[in-house]
Amino acid sequence: MKRKQFIKNIIGMSIVASTKGFPFDTQMENLFTNDTVDFASFGAVHLNNTKLEKSISFWTTIAGLKLRNTTENTAELGTEDKTLIVVHQKANKPFMNGYSGLYHVAIHAPNKKEFSRMVQRLINNNYQFSPTDHTMSKSVYLADPDGITIEFTLETPERYKRILTENGLWVEDTNGKLHSPSDVLDLDLVLSELDNKNVEGIVHQDTKIGHFHFYVSNLETTNEFYKQLGFSQFNHIPQFNYADVGMESNFKHRIAMNTWHGKNKPTASKENAGLYYFNLVFQSKEKLESVITKFPNAKKENDSFWLNDPTGNLICLKSV
Template identity: 35%
Template sequence: MMTDQKRTEHLSFGPVELEITDADRSVAFWRDVIGMRVRSSAESIALGTETETLVILHPVATSPAVKGHAGLYHLAIHVPDEGEFARILARFNEKRHYASAIDHIMSKALYLSDPDGLGIEITLEMPERVREFRTYRGGVELIDAEGRTRQFSETLDVGAVLAALPDDDISRPLASGTRIGHVHMHVGNLEAASAYYAKIGFIPHLSLPSFGFADLGAGGDYPHRIGLNIWQGLYVEPAPAGTARMRRFEIRFSEPNGMAKSLEKTSAYAIEGMENARQDPFGNQMVLTATG
């Protein structure tokens, strides 16, 4: 049940690090299509907004992403308002870059891939549009704020989105306040992966074994912070070295004690030689930091 008062989340995300094949091609994509600024460039390239790094590129891969493995399904870039979401969609149209446009009711989303085939979602959070979730044996349905039953994925009204465009400057870089809002991963077992991320501190929200999907939140009004699926198969191995893939992502704790407890609970998943780093049972790596 959604509430009128926004609740504080205890977990958030820092940058997502990607291993890619071609630095120039990927930088052009993230800068000119997505709208990120290049924040630093050396052996790796940091991109994001004027105030925040969102993606770090490591040009070490020798081949594009491959299917049939655990790893990144998509990283999700959450924008601060409808105008920014409309600006990105208009830029995609101007660049003739295809994106799948979906209305999830609790959010509006654009799905696309980077030049190496790594998944990206552009998200506008709209939890105020949802009254409640209902799960049943065959799946899940949403009851919207007006009491209507809605599907979890509906076709996005692109015209209505573009009507919110505040001006004609579609080349403007991503606004401050844009952030990594969730990470969705392929895993080899939903129960094991959900249990692991619960130890990190995420809160189970949906478990849909018939769809091969599970969802966990971070304590706020928007429930989708970690997505898990088994759509690449059961007990799949991590993506091979040398292929484009996610290297790791950063989880930020609002309280140092929360990070310390999570590190203790997941000590069996420590990565040797990396401080405060963990990997889930299927090789997805993360580093834990405290912002408080």
């Protein structure tokens, strides 16, 4: 089931979800009162693409990343002091829909102004995007030259109060107003943060990889896998083929997963553009060691561990 159809269906139906899937009442009141640091963060994301030159142009001109290093077949891009994206010219075909694997990867802006700069840069370059307000976050969606979906995001958990599931699925904000889970983003409000339309220069140094959303082959096994990695359940909606998990910080949407493309679908051929692997960087060696004991099949290389999630997405686990 595609994302747009999923949202359309859940808004048009009345369901009753268990508190296992959604925090309610006093749980919700306490959910976003802390500001702790997540036990891990996402390091560089490695993508397979078809044309290095086109990818470099996209990530520098459209996304505003700095070209940090290149080889004959790779390019590292990011902020002034860290790499966010590594492009590998390894694919022979563009991204293929209808398969398990990456749905999108999200680059998170550190504040309102920097998010508005991301959006204005797209407008200045006449680059197509879809503006969406999730209440928990403000987002725009776009595609790279090979059709890989990229999301630019501003985390706004302070606006989020709770999920209501009577007469459809709704998000209640802290003012008591109900919204669609994927409302239309107010671009005028977003862009009001800017003094002018000149947004040249690279992204802010605190810009980061903030979350992933995957098409998965099996929702339950993948959901349990990421909980074993230390993530905590946020939403679990098997009747709508969706779940997501978070960590300790207020923004709970760190890994999302769905089977909207169909259950038990295989991953696309390695000839197609898509995710190569991503890095999960634990804040302490002790936390990493406590987690990795649950995965005896993980392959150790130096101080890193490699393993695949149940869908086949490759992860490199390391500590700072």
